[in-house]
Amino acid sequence: MDGFGISEGYEMKSKTIRRWSFVHTWTSLICTVFLLMLALTGLPLIFHHEIDHLLGDAAELKTMPADTPLLNLQQLVQAAEKHRPGEVMQYFGFDEDEPNAAITIMAATAGTEPNSSHTFMLDARTGEALEMPSANGGFMMIMLRLHVDMFAGLPGKLLLAFMGILFVVAIVSGTVLYLPFMRRLKFATVRQDKSTRLRWLDLHNLIGVVTLTWALVVGVTGIISACADLLIAAWRNDSLSAMVAPYRDAPPLTQPAPATRLLDIAKEVAPGMQPDFIAFPGTRFSSEHHYAVFMKGSTHLTSHLLTPVLIDASTLQVTAVAERPWYMDAMGMSQPLHFGDYGGLPMKILWATLDGLTIIVLGSGVYLWVVRRKAAKPVFENAESPA
Amino acid sequence: MRPRQSNFWKVFSTPTVIALLSAAGLFSALLGDGVWDALSWLGLGIPAILALRGLLQRR
Numbered sequence: 001m002d003g004f005g006i007s008e009g010y011e012m013k014s015k016t017i018r019r020w021s022f023v024h025t026w027t028s029l030i031c032t033v034f035l036l037m038l039a040l041t042g043l044p045l046i047f048h049h050e051i052d053h054l055l056g057d058a059a060e061l062k063t064m065p066a067d068t069p070l071l072n073l074q075q076l077v078q079a080a081e082k083h084r085p086g087e088v089m090q091y092f093g094f095d096e097d098e099p100n101a102a103i104t105i106m107a108a109t110a111g112t113e114p115n116s117s118h119t120f121m122l123d124a125r126t127g128e129a130l131e132m133p134s135a136n137g138g139f140m141m142i143m144l145r146l147h148v149d150m151f152a153g154l155p156g157k158l159l160l161a162f163m164g165i166l167f168v169v170a171i172v173s174g175t176v177l178y179l180p181f182m183r184r185l186k187f188a189t190v191r192q193d194k195s196t197r198l199r200w201l202d203l204h205n206l207i208g209v210v211t212l213t214w215a216l217v218v219g220v221t222g223i224i225s226a227c228a229d230l231l232i233a234a235w236r237n238d239s240l241s242a243m244v245a246p247y248r249d250a251p252p253l254t255q256p257a258p259a260t261r262l263l264d265i266a267k268e269v270a271p272g273m274q275p276d277f278i279a280f281p282g283t284r285f286s287s288e289h290h291y292a293v294f295m296k297g298s299t300h301l302t303s304h305l306l307t308p309v310l311i312d313a314s315t316l317q318v319t320a321v322a323e324r325p326w327y328m329d330a331m332g333m334s335q336p337l338h339f340g341d342y343g344g345l346p347m348k349i350l351w352a353t354l355d356g357l358t359i360i361v362l363g364s365g366v367y368l369w370v371v372r373r374k375a376a377k378p379v380f381e382n383a384e385s386p387a
Numbered sequence: 388m389r390p391r392q393s394n395f396w397k398v399f400s401t402p403t404v405i406a407l408l409s410a411a412g413l414f415s416a417l418l419g420d421g422v423w424d425a426l427s428w429l430g431l432g433i434p435a436i437l438a439l440r441g442l443l444q445r446r
Binding site: 333 | 424
């Protein structure tokens with residue numbers, strides 16, 4: 001059953017149309033519920049920065065003279081440990097928009113999984129800790145978890161990745177079907193006076209085809225992001241394990257050397273790059289015996305591509321500047337293209353608009369299927385041709 | 388076979404232009420700020436406006 005009842009097909013063979021129609025109907029129907037959930041939870045996530053500020057959840061650094069000196073990294077580690085006694089450092093993150101702050105992530109152990117970590121901000125001038133409630137719980141965290149893995153961990157991510165693949169197939173098959181549907185119609189025709197079904201069929205086709213590129217890009221980058229855990233595991237296998245092989249029999253690290261000079265050491269071997277984050281020993285981005293300083297390129301485009309510098313956590317010698325496998329670059333580029341956070345507020349508004357339009361395409365698709373099924377029941381093919 | 392060809396481009400020429408514009412829009416803001424951002428607003432704004440126009444027009 002093709003679900004749409006396109007009876008005329010002397011240019012594209014009607015059998016071919018039926019096949020594509022079958023593919024389009026069922027890939028869409030299976031992924032629609034998940035895609036609707038993703039589109040709805042994604043909407044507030046586009047504006048998470050603005051929402052945090054509005055709700056007063058954003059950490060605000062106090063105003064100090066512009067030339068106030070920064071503490072060194074080891075002093076920041078001590079400030080963090082004082083703030084959360086009994087926990088260990090996992091990551092320091094840096095942001096050029098807020099050079100006086102270090103995003104700090106701590107947990108019970110360095111290897112603790114990300115959802116059990118605690119994220120807060122350190123004022124890099126005073127060592128004062130500022131809480132970031134939305135990074136650890138609350139409404140936005142619920143939206144994020146639903147969007148990322150539906151609170152189901154890796155199986156949830158992989159299920160969503162599969163739904164993303166179905167979405168891409170639905171987009172491609174929908175584009176193929178656009179031809180027989182629109183053969184006799186001018187672009188952007190919306191027939192208002194025939195029937196509600198025809199109006200929504202035309203709108204489904206119009207909105208679907210104009211949002212095609214955006215939906216494909218957000219879909220594919222979402223699939224890549226959903227596979228991030230697998231990509232990171234592959235990276236650990238491919239690049240990291242060879243570099244840390246000599247440490248396999250080394251005694252466990254008891255006390256890492258002070259973090260004070262980590263950024264200087266990394267900048268020496270990665271000239272012209274900027275620090276993005278530091279992974280402390282024992283996390284999934286470092287090794288049991290290494291600090292990893294992730295350096296990013298200094299141009300707009302390369303700022304999404306990360307090069308890890310592995311630094312021996314006892315001697316502070318550079319073990320290696322790791323290669324960037326292509327799939328880690330793909331993961332890095334996927335983030336902005338999925339989040340829509342790289343073109344200011346107007347881009348976020350457009351992102352939200354296109355997201356809303358996608359919801360309309362999904363909804364109208366279900367509507368068209370339901371109406372078609374009802375119509376098909378008494379008389380299977382009642383040939384409502386787009387004349 | 389000629390009518391098939393011409394039909395293809397009759398149907399797909401405008402969508403192709405829009406697809407290329409949005410691709411350029413998605414890419415340009417990755418390259419820089421200012422004018423690059425403005426290009427991306429244009430590239431993504433065109434599909435958004437065309438869709439909204441279709442949605443809001445009534446008889």
